[in-house]
Amino acid sequence: MTTEALPLVVDLDGTLVRSDTLVENWLRVIRYQPWTVFYTPLWILRGRAWLKNEVARRAELRPEHLPYHEELVAWLREQREAGREIHLATAANTRIAEPIAAHLGLFDRVFASTPDRNLKGAVKAEVLCSEFGRGRFVYAGNDRSDLVVWSESAAAVLVEAPPGVTRRVKGPVEARFSRESNRFRDMLRAMRLYQWVKNLLVFLPLVTSNGLLRASSLADALITFMAFSLLASGVYLVNDLFDLGADRQHPRKRNRPFASGRLPVVWGVIAGPLLMVVGIGTAMRLDPLVGAVLVGYAVMTLAYSAYLKTQPLVDVFTLAMLYTLRIVAGGIAVGEPASIWLLSFSSFFFLSLGFLKRYVEVAQLDPEGDRIHRRGYGRGEEDPLLVMGVASSFAASIVLALYVDSAIAESIYHNPDAVWGFVPLSLFWQMRMWLAAERGFVDDDPITYAAFDWVSALVILAGAGFYMAAVGITP
Numbered sequence: 001m002t003t004e005a006l007p008l009v010v011d012l013d014g015t016l017v018r019s020d021t022l023v024e025n026w027l028r029v030i031r032y033q034p035w036t037v038f039y040t041p042l043w044i045l046r047g048r049a050w051l052k053n054e055v056a057r058r059a060e061l062r063p064e065h066l067p068y069h070e071e072l073v074a075w076l077r078e079q080r081e082a083g084r085e086i087h088l089a090t091a092a093n094t095r096i097a098e099p100i101a102a103h104l105g106l107f108d109r110v111f112a113s114t115p116d117r118n119l120k121g122a123v124k125a126e127v128l129c130s131e132f133g134r135g136r137f138v139y140a141g142n143d144r145s146d147l148v149v150w151s152e153s154a155a156a157v158l159v160e161a162p163p164g165v166t167r168r169v170k171g172p173v174e175a176r177f178s179r180e181s182n183r184f185r186d187m188l189r190a191m192r193l194y195q196w197v198k199n200l201l202v203f204l205p206l207v208t209s210n211g212l213l214r215a216s217s218l219a220d221a222l223i224t225f226m227a228f229s230l231l232a233s234g235v236y237l238v239n240d241l242f243d244l245g246a247d248r249q250h251p252r253k254r255n256r257p258f259a260s261g262r263l264p265v266v267w268g269v270i271a272g273p274l275l276m277v278v279g280i281g282t283a284m285r286l287d288p289l290v291g292a293v294l295v296g297y298a299v300m301t302l303a304y305s306a307y308l309k310t311q312p313l314v315d316v317f318t319l320a321m322l323y324t325l326r327i328v329a330g331g332i333a334v335g336e337p338a339s340i341w342l343l344s345f346s347s348f349f350f351l352s353l354g355f356l357k358r359y360v361e362v363a364q365l366d367p368e369g370d371r372i373h374r375r376g377y378g379r380g381e382e383d384p385l386l387v388m389g390v391a392s393s394f395a396a397s398i399v400l401a402l403y404v405d406s407a408i409a410e411s412i413y414h415n416p417d418a419v420w421g422f423v424p425l426s427l428f429w430q431m432r433m434w435l436a437a438e439r440g441f442v443d444d445d446p447i448t449y450a451a452f453d454w455v456s457a458l459v460i461l462a463g464a465g466f467y468m469a470a471v472g473i474t475p
Contacts, residue, residue, distance in 0.1 A: 003138050003155040003174050008079060009128055010072075010107075011141040012090035012097060015159045018067045018261025021092050022052055023269060024244060025059035031242050031306070033058060049118040056093035063103035065248045067261030072140070072159055072177055076106050087111065089128060089139075091120035121145040125152045138174055186257040187267060190240060191233035191275075197451050199228040201323065201346075202330030209336040210412050210471050217334040223286050224333040228326060231279030231294055232301075237272035239305045241265060252443070286333060293329040297322060312376030316354035323350035341403040348396035352430060355389030356446045360437050386434070393430040397423055414472030421466035429459045 013020050030037045036058065043051040080086055089111040090097050097112035111127055113119045119127060125148045128137055139149050140157035144165050150156045155172040158165075160179040202224045206217055240247065240258045247259035257263035276298060284291030300322060309315045324346050331338040338346075361375065362382050377385070403409055404419045413419055432455060436442050442449045450456040 003172065004079075004084070006154050007085040007087060007132055007137045008076075008157070009087045009089045009111075009132075009137050009139045009153075010076065010157075011139070011143070011146060011159075012088060012092050012100065014142040014264075015140055016069060016072065016088070016104075017100070018069055018160075020265055021061075021066075021096050022055060023265045025061065025096065026055050027241050027265070027269075028060065028245070029055055029058045047118065048120075049113050050115055052091075052093040052113050052118070053095070053115040056095035059096075061096055061099055062245065063100045065245055066100070067248065067259065068104075069159060069177065069261075073104065073106075075175065075177075080106055089119065089124055091118060091124070091145075122148050125149045128152065140175075181262040183263060183267075186263045187271070190237055190257040190263055190268065192236045193233070194448060194451060195232060195236070195445075196225075196229040198323070198447055199225050199232065199326055201326040202228060202333065204327050204342065204346075205331035205336045205338050206334045207467070208339070208342055208412070209334075214334075217336070220286060220333045221330055223282065224290060224330055227279045227283040227286070227290075227294060228297075228329065229279070230275045230282065231298060234272045234275030234277075234279060235298060235301045235305075237268040237275065238302070241268045241272065242305065283329070290329050290333050293325055293332065297325045297329075300325075310376055315376065316351060316358060319354035319357070320347055320350040323353075339408065341399065341406065341408065345396050345399045345403065348392045348399060349426075349430070352389045352392035352396060353433075353446050355385050355392060356433060356437055356442070357444070359385040359389060360442050360444060360446070363437070363440070364443075386438075390431075390434060393427065393434070396430070397427040400426055413470040415470050418466050418469035421469075422463060425459055425463055425466070429456065 010016055013022070026040070030040075039054070040051070043054045076086055085108050086106055087109045088097060088101050088107040091113050094110070094112040094114060097110050101107045101110045111119060111124070111131075117123065128139070128149065129152050134152050135154045137153055138155045138157060139146065139153040140159055141149060142159045142161045142165070146161075147165065147168055150169050150171065153171070155174040156169050157175045157177075158169065158173055159177045161169075203221050206214075206221050237258075240256060243253075244259055244265070247253040247256055253259060258265055258268055280291055280294050280298065283294045300318065304315065304318050304322070308318050324343060327338050327342060327346055331342075358375070358377055359382055362377050362379070362385065365379055401420075401423045404416065404423065409416045409419055429450075433442070433446055433450065436449070436453075437446070
């Protein structure tokens with residue numbers, strides 16, 4: 001008898017599903033029931049089987065939103081159509097396994113963990129041998145714990161198994177599904193390194209105070225930049241973990257590393273808090289007050305992700321505050337506290353960008369939907385957002401014009417008249433961003449769009465020219 005005629009037994013986590021359902025459901029539980037994080041150690045003390053049962057009992061599983069291994073699922077359907085028996089055997093709790101099996105409609109039987117039995121490794125091998133007989137089934141898995149099961153099977157199906165595991169598999173391999181992505185590259189992508197451009201705002205107090213040539217201040221600003229960048233990347237990882245369900249329903253965000261399953265969620269569970277701690281710790285070593293600002297930024301960002309972004313207007317004002325906090329931290333770090341002029345301009349400027357971000361999301365709303373998922377805006381509200389955003393842009397430009405004509409500008413700049421060039425330049429850039437959004441060129445984040453926009457690059461070069469003229473630097 002060939003192995004293709006034997007029953008095929010398929011693992012769930014990391015094999016059928018490109019994720020860990022236990023970690024995902026635990027994250028979902030603590031997001032909506034945060035007090036359960038204190039129960040987790042007690043559940044672990046009673047054993048992994050009990051932990052899985054308690055998490056599964058509280059989680060709201062949606063099988064249709066999970067990142068399935070599509071190539072494997074297609075192959076399983078072919079095997080099913082050929083008349084082969086297919087079974088699901090997983091260490092996940094039965095409350096998780098059975099809805100997934102029902103959703104896919106591929107399996108003859110489901111073997112899963114119960115409150116008093118963790119169906120993993122040797123336990124799984126024993127159950128399968130008892131059911132089918134030793135060497136009378138084919139097993140599809142991916143993990144080191146599956147080695148003992150493969151040792152009792154007639155053949156193995158390797159699904160994105162690490163090289164160290166693959167080398168230890170003895171016996172024939174019926175099918176092999178290789179990993180196509182690079183996890184290190186996916187991790188960098190999840191950290192959103194391109195978003196670090198936003199943290200350049202910490203240098204703004206140094207620029208406006210004409211202190212760029214002070215080496216010590218420049219070094220402090222650079223340390224603050226790195227601290228903010230590490231913290232922001234950690235927050236992005238944590239947010240992505242908590243937004244897995246929402247991201248998988250989004251046409252573009254479902255391709256993110258965690259949502260798509262290319263990156264194990266446990267990596268984010270470890271790396272997210274670690275990056276946040278390192279970022280805040282770096283800032284604390286520089287200046288405790290800068291560290292306090294970063295703590296406030298982290299708390300506000302997490303609050304925004306958990307709740308504030310669902311509240312209309314509150315979300316946009318929060319975004320503006322998060323941008324402004326970068327400037328505040330930079331000013332403290334270099335000993336040049338941000339002036340009321342700078343804070344006023346940045347507040348209106350980033351308020352405009354916040355409205356622009358929401359305008360784009362409403363404009364790109366799915367034709368079948370009435371409201372943006374987990375946002376406080378819906379179809380038909382583009383015009384109010386546009387009006388409030390454009391008004392904020394003009395308010396920012398007015399503040400900038402008043403600053404240029406102030407005594408502070410006269411005392412700072414060698415040629416204060418050159419600063420006037422920033423007024424039309426700032427207004428031009430903001431109006432162009434709104435026009436680009438209206439024409440559908442801005443996909444999501446306006447700052448990200450601007451980072452790759454050649455006109456924005458020219459605006460930055462022109463601004464650098466005006467700044468050099470204002471401080472008396474000649475080519």
